Amino acid sequence: MSQKNKKRSSAFFHSRFLAIMSIAVVLFLLGAIGIIEFIGRGIGNSVREDLSFNLLLSSDMDETQIQELQRQIVATPFVKDVSYISADQALEEMKKELGEDDPAKMLGYNPLQAEMCVHLKAQYTHPDSLKVIDSAIRTWDGVDNLQYRADMFDIVHRNTRRIGLVLLILAALLLLISYIQINNTTRLLIYSKRFSIRTMTLVGATPRFIRKPFVRYSMLNGLVAALLAIVLLGIALYATDEYAFNKSLRPYLTVENLLIIAGGMLLVGILISAFSARAATNKYIRMDGGKMHLV
Incomplete structure (x- = not known):
């Protein structure tokens, strides 16, 4: 048993x-x-947050106006981070890419503009949101133009x-x-x-x-x-x-x-x-x- x-x-x-x-x-x-x-x-x-908006700034903006614009951008809900690139910094980066060629020497002036490199929060990178953000940014004082790869965001x-x-x-x-x-x-x-x-x-x-x-x-x-x-x-x-x-x-x-x-x-x-x-x-x-x- x-x-x-x-x-x-x-x-x-x-x-x-x-x-x-x-x-x-x-x-x-x-x-x-x-x-x-x-x-x-x-x-x-x-990956979404690595894609950036480049805001080309007016050449007549002074340091105070640039700082004020940067504070405005940082306070915006859809922005993750922002970095300022002066015209001189942009020129140095271009010179590194082109090698020894210096666009400023050839043209007699710096053809580049100062810019703000803006990264968006992931939840705001939907194509429909980008259209609204694009329209809003273009109304900001001191922003001459806006550059970004809409096709990359979409892909x-x-x-x-x-x-x-x-x-x-x-x-x-x-x-x-x-x-x-x-x-x-x-x-x-x-x-x-x-x-x-x-x-x-x-x-x-x-x-x-x-x-x-x-x-x-x-x-x-x-x-x-x-x-x-x-x-x-x-x-x-x-x-x-x-x-x-x-x-x-x-x-x-x-x-x-x-x-x-x-x-x-x-x-x-x-x-x-x-x-x-x-x-x-x-x-x-x-x-x-x-x-x-x-x-």
Whole structure:
């Protein structure tokens, strides 16, 4: 009898271990897609903010007016940062690009204007926002002209949207796979206890009383699987960033991002397990005793 109990205990532990591992695998993949999404969004925002507006300033502006304009630009909600480049600095940069040729010597004067190099916040780089910003900047006193690559802003915007859409579709597919996998795993575990459910039904136990231990058990499995997936994902992320990307991924992942991913994995693991356990238990509570032997 003792040997038989040991075999049952071993089989139970084995089936539970496999259930937890199978749930952990799909949650790991779901979390990985979440990390890729946040990293992709961070890189996209970084690229957007690297694109600049160049404000060409009037040649008759004095130092006080330039400083006042710079303060005005910094205070604008859509501006991330601004730097001032004098006409002389612009000339020096051009000389470096052209080599020994000096445009000022050839023309007898400096043909370049002082300018403000403005970087926008990522959320204001949408093509529709750029049109509004363009119109607003051109009304500022002291701004002669405005130069920026509208086509580059548009290309970056379209590419980041496409990547985001692909990742969203992948996340939706993995969520569906997670549901199917967790649902099937939970149903198999409860299937092995179907006769216990039938016995409790026959002795008059209420459906709620019968469901309770199975739902709790499945929720615990989902919790353990989610925690295991989070730990494995954290190790994989650290190793990838440390050894493959030389810590270059860290700027694109905040603590808030990681908490959202971990919280999502926990919710998916626990809630789908609970829902599946409830549905599977109800099935065997309602099932006719004669049919149960045929299942």
